[in-house]
Amino acid sequence: MGSTAVQKGLLAISILLIIIGLGFTFAGVFSPAWQVVDIREFRAEHQHGLWWDCTRAEKHVVAVADFYAEEPLHCMYKFDRSAEMVIETTLNNIDEDGAAGESEHHRFWAWHKAILFFILFSQFLAFISLCTGICIPCFRPTAFVFTISLFLALLCSLIADGVFFLAANRVDNRFVQGMVGSYEQRIGYAFYVHLIGTLCWLVAFLFTLLTTYKFFAERYTSRSGAHFRSDVDPPLLEKYNAAPARPSPPVTYIREHTYRVTSA
Known part of the structure; x- marks a missing residue:
């Protein structure tokens, strides 16, 4: 029996939400604005992402009517070896360079790598769920893979968000040390x-x-109807058109007369 309109509707909503979730997670992981700080003494805005960082020079006055003008972002990758060498050199001259403390936040820490792993793995699992969900109307057992893979994707994504939230609120990650002050x-x-x-x-x-329940509930109902008979069905013996048996003819008993012979 083909899937009903309710089953197809639930499946379509599930697939659409998975695609929307993939779009938002990709947009989040490609943005550097996971942590943002305005360092006033450097007249710059720093954006610290998971795998790349960007800085923007402070906005400046261009006219009385146009109060501020946007400056372009200047970005660098955390895993860039040349950038890592510059950070190491800056940290070695921390007594002479006031910006050395801020350079710590441009390093590729272990918690950045852990968050990236969980995010990318969750996106892979969501893609697997998306592919198996499309196959459900043709092969219903894939509904279990559809549900389990999406649950694991959700779990990994929640772990990534939780790890970032806890790490971002640590004191050493939350505050940036400048030359004359600290910035949150x-x-x-x-x-x-x-x-x-x-x-x-x-x-x-x-x-x-709900989708998995609907597909397998309908399948179970169809199987039950095929295996169990209703009470209105005729008894089994009545289904056979056997000819009625002809009754045997009655036996006729002949009464015998007994004669008794007597002597004269």
């Missing part, structure tokens, strides 16, 4: 963009549970 970093919009993608997967997972 705030969580940027990239984290919230990724969190929206995680919430989309959460809602999609609820719909996948």
